[in-house]
Amino acid sequence: MLERVLSFLKELPSSGAAGSAREDDPRIAAAALLYHVMDADGLRQDVEWDRMKALLGDEYDIDGDELDRLVKAGQNADAEAVDLYAFTSVLKRHLDEQQRIHFIRMMWDVVYADGEVHELEDNTLWRVAELIGVTSRDRIAQRKEAARDVPAAKGTPTEE
Template structure:
């Protein structure tokens, strides 16, 4: 019984925003951002810059607050044993349309360096699946990200052209 109470209190605490203004939902999202851009084993300058711009635009943060969020997300990704711990947080926090938007953000990060690596593709697919985003919505989000990146043909994206 005591273990159940402790577990319940830990869950409440994990859903409460932290004093610094960084909350678990934001950390979960940024951890998944890092997971996608790091899937191919290389985080290059274009991906890092796209990540910072995306965080600034989507979470309306800058300066110290942005750095805290980036560090918390990076640490959470490094310590993660699976994607579920992040997607479950986002599933509780996001409406269906927001989930599709989040998948589109992941595609934007995957295409930040001008091409999509098959490991990045797999990670985005897996996250979309865990978040209950349909295959159709995932593909449409990918197509919008391709257009946004100025990549006309997906084959070009795969070849880095």
Template sequence: MLDRVFSVLKDLPGGKPERGGMDDDPRLAVAALMYHVMDADGRRQDSEWESIKHLLAETYGIKGDELKTLIREAVKADQEAIDLYAFTSPIKRHLDAEGRKAFIAMLWDVVYADGVLHEMEDNIIWRVAELIGVDSRDRVEARRKAAASYAVQHPHENKGS
């Protein structure tokens, strides 16, 4: 599944995040939504940060200063945003239906990185999925797969509620 996510998201056009907005670099929208989902429960866990960094680095083949800049600009964009549309619009425009489903799966990976699903995280992914045209069945299936993957990877850890 992650191979599909990486191959689809690698095709997004990119540029220097600090020079343009999300229309110029939709990777910024992807990173901002990852951050937004991570921050939804009010707790920024190291495991979630590492998941975001890993997913962005693997997806876009970036590291070091370029990765730090993308993340810094994504955090700033999220903090300045008044709604999710600024993030979902470029994603919907640049990804096909399969790519949008893969992106939702990626968001679930960020959520489950800390082993806990918070109702706010669930709600945000539901809203993002609706805005980018991913139906409920596909969203729920992606959630199930991410939850099962976490359980397999960390069978002895407490998963919370």
């Protein structure tokens, strides 16, 4: 299965959002993980999809066809993956500590986009944070910051 993901990533066009389309492209890894957390509860809502695309567009300063290619590459990579390690290992290699914490915040922003945190989304965030070396303290701090932007959200933490 991992070989199919790597093969897919190598076959991506060399222009546009995928850039050099290497198997270790952190943009594709980020897109795959954001897609994965969005889909974790089994309900892909337009507000989550729109938030994911906006975050990726802002983060990588892309839009239009470039953004669509990146989102599609992330979606396809996630569909082919057997676990999260292929993506988290790429982010851990390419991002420094503050960038990894920022990525966790991006994931919480996608989770809170629909105003509700599902236990599977929460668990996915916990696993990703552990795999990329973000402490529980930083993960929870990012969750609380994201929750403050959605005060009526269900599953908003008070104290953890």
